[in-house]
Structure formats: C-alpha cells, structure tokens
Amino acid sequence: MNEVIRLLQNHRSIRKFTEQKLSEEQIEAIIKSAQMASTSSNVQAYSIIGVTDPQMKKELAHLAGDQKYVEECPIFFVFCADLHRIQTACRMREQEMMYQLMEPFIVSTVDAALAAQNAIVAAESMGLGGVYIGGIRNHPGAVSELLQLPPLVYPVFGMCIGYPAQDPLVRPRMRMEAIYHENTYDPGKYEKEIEHYDEVMKEYYIKRSNGKMQTTWSEQMAERFSKPVRAHMRKFLEERGFRFD
Ligand SMILES: Cc1cc2nc3c(=O)[nH]c(=O)nc-3n(C[C@H](O)[C@H](O)[C@H](O)COP(=O)(O)O)c2cc1C
Structure with a gap:
C-alpha cells in the first residue's frame, strides 16, 4: 500500500x-x-x-x-x-x-x-x-x-x-462485494451483504459506545428513510x- x-x-x-x-x-x-x-x-x-x-x-x-x-x-x-x-x-x-x-x-x-x-x-x-x-x-x-x-x-x-x-475508530464500510459489480449490476447479493454488514456495525457500535448503542445499519436506514x-x-x-x- x-x-x-x-x-x-x-x-x-x-x-x-x-x-x-x-x-x-x-x-x-x-x-x-x-x-x-x-x-x-x-x-x-x-x-x-x-x-x-x-x-x-x-x-x-x-x-x-x-x-x-x-x-x-x-x-x-x-x-x-x-x-x-x-x-x-x-x-x-x-x-x-x-x-x-x-x-x-x-x-x-x-x-x-x-x-x-x-x-x-x-x-x-x-x-x-x-x-x-x-x-x-x-x-x-x-x-x-x-x-x-x-x-x-x-x-x-x-x-x-x-x-x-x-x-x-475507523467506521467499517460494507464488504467490497456489496458495492462493486463486475460488468453488470447484481442486486441478488444484497440481502446477504446487508446481513453481514449489520453484524459488523453492531459490533462497531457496541465497541464505540461501551455497549450503550445496539443498532444495525439496516435498522438505521429503515428509520432514516421512513x-x-x-x-x-x-x-x-x-x-x-x-x-x-
Ligand atoms: C455530505 C455529507 C454530509 C454529512 N453531514 C454530517 C453532519 O451534518 N454531521 C455529522 O456529524 N456528520 C456528517 N457527515 C459525516 C458522516 O456521518 C460520516 O462521513 C459517515 O458516517 C462515515 O463516517 P466516517 O467519515 O468517520 O468514515 C456527513 C458526511 C457527508 C459526506
């Protein structure tokens, strides 16, 4: 690098x-x-x-x-x-x-x-x-x-x-596969990728807030876009x- x-x-x-x-x-x-x-x-x-x-x-x-x-x-x-x-x-x-x-x-x-x-x-x-x-x-x-x-x-x-x-802490991003499509767009992978990212973000928030914040990315998006x-x-x-x- x-x-x-x-x-x-x-x-x-x-x-x-x-x-x-x-x-x-x-x-x-x-x-x-x-x-x-x-x-x-x-x-x-x-x-x-x-x-x-x-x-x-x-x-x-x-x-x-x-x-x-x-x-x-x-x-x-x-x-x-x-x-x-x-x-x-x-x-x-x-x-x-x-x-x-x-x-x-x-x-x-x-x-x-x-x-x-x-x-x-x-x-x-x-x-x-x-x-x-x-x-x-x-x-x-x-x-x-x-x-x-x-x-x-x-x-x-x-x-x-x-x-x-x-x-x-560096705020984790989604796995590269969630964002990057090769040649054509593939939304079929999203549910799996979102579930994975939710787990990553849950851990990040727990760490960042000493256990006080327990939310996931998809919960945040659902709330924000409601x-x-x-x-x-x-x-x-x-x-x-x-x-x-
Ligand atoms: C266009 C734009 C507007 C933003 N507005 C705010 C804001 O008003 N207040 C704030 O605390 N962060 C704001 N942010 C920061 C984002 O929340 C932050 O970049 C994102 O959560 C990713 O975290 P990171 O920058 O630490 O990697 C904004 C970011 C962008 C790109």
Whole structure:
C-alpha cells in the first residue's frame, strides 16, 4: 500500500478539535488542492467560503442543528454549488445563460463535492481532521443570508477542519462485494451483504459506545428513510434561481 491509499483507507470523521488555528499556508494548500479536483468541462461551478469569525460559526452551528463542533473547529468551510460566476462570464460575452435545466444543478453540485473531497484529503495528509456538515441544509435560506450568497449559489454542505482532539475508530464500510459489480449490476447479493454488514456495525457500535448503542445499519436506514428529509430543498433551490425543468 502506498501512502495515499493508506491515508484514504484510514479516514475517520473528526468532531473534536484543539484550539490550534490553521496557518495561511495550510488553508492555501487545502483550497488549491480542492481546486485541482476534476471539474465538468472546466466549469469550476463551485465556491468555498472559509468561516473563522466566532459569532458566524456559532450561528452556523445552531443552524446546522446545534452541532457544536461547527463552532469549535478553527475553520468551517462551506462548499457551494455556484452558477453565478458562470452567469457573470456569459454576461461579459453578452450571452443569455441557459440554466433552466436539471443538468447545471447536477454539474455544480458534483463539482462542489469533488472539490470538498480533495480538500478533506489534503487536510488529512497534513495531520488535520474534519467532518462534512450536511446539517447546514436544515436552514439553507438562513445560511445563505448569513454568508451573503448571491442568486444561483447554494450551500451544499459545510466542513469542519482542525487539529484532531480525538482518535476515533475507523467506521467499517460494507464488504467490497456489496458495492462493486463486475460488468453488470447484481442486486441478488444484497440481502446477504446487508446481513453481514449489520453484524459488523453492531459490533462497531457496541465497541464505540461501551455497549450503550445496539443498532444495525439496516435498522438505521429503515428509520432514516421512513420520513422525508429536508423536504424544503426544492423550493429553496428554486428561490435561489435553480431550475429543474
Ligand atoms: C455530505 C455529507 C454530509 C454529512 N453531514 C454530517 C453532519 O451534518 N454531521 C455529522 O456529524 N456528520 C456528517 N457527515 C459525516 C458522516 O456521518 C460520516 O462521513 C459517515 O458516517 C462515515 O463516517 P466516517 O467519515 O468517520 O468514515 C456527513 C458526511 C457527508 C459526506
């Protein structure tokens, strides 16, 4: 195994941080690495906002469902899907931008996610740790207002980054066979694979919680997908100028 693969396979989300701030060089390394992620047709349809202001982090922590590590991390990055910059380029060329389609929404969201994953890997390679925060989509309007996002920009997720003050277990993933299909898709193996993963996760939770948490992956999924999650997103995105026709 080389160093990059070892780093990738040892990823753990970090939710406790020391007070040590990141240096300007570290922030630059993270952002420039994020920027080098592949991007659909070089559109670079995303923006990253680094929040260090304590009051803003406090508000974002609250808006994300009182996730205190958003306030406690030294820097909270918000990854936004962004068609606003492209619209600016089109205007400079006196061209009306055609964005009333699902496709630019997918492109910009995927671009933001690819940049974010490069960012967290870059951070981890420097001994930092972090966690994605989808919780900012609980109140995406208030988050957008706080960050002064223009139309055609929306916050996809946030990311806490800092020096780890914890050393959590690596969270096991499914067996590779559950995820990887050779040549054609084979759902026939899923029940067996899910049963296996349930056992693995049950043990993991018992270990992680000193016996307090006794649940399985399939139980968690059944609970999570029994009700709508963030049903406000479509209306919010349409208000930001995104279109799905
Ligand atoms: C898009 C996205 C949003 C997430 N949102 C949150 C969040 O709001 N709060 C949190 O504590 N973890 C969040 N996570 C972290 C996941 O729970 C975590 O990555 C997953 O359980 C796997 O654990 P690991 O990262 O430690 O391997 C998010 C992860 C992703 C990719």
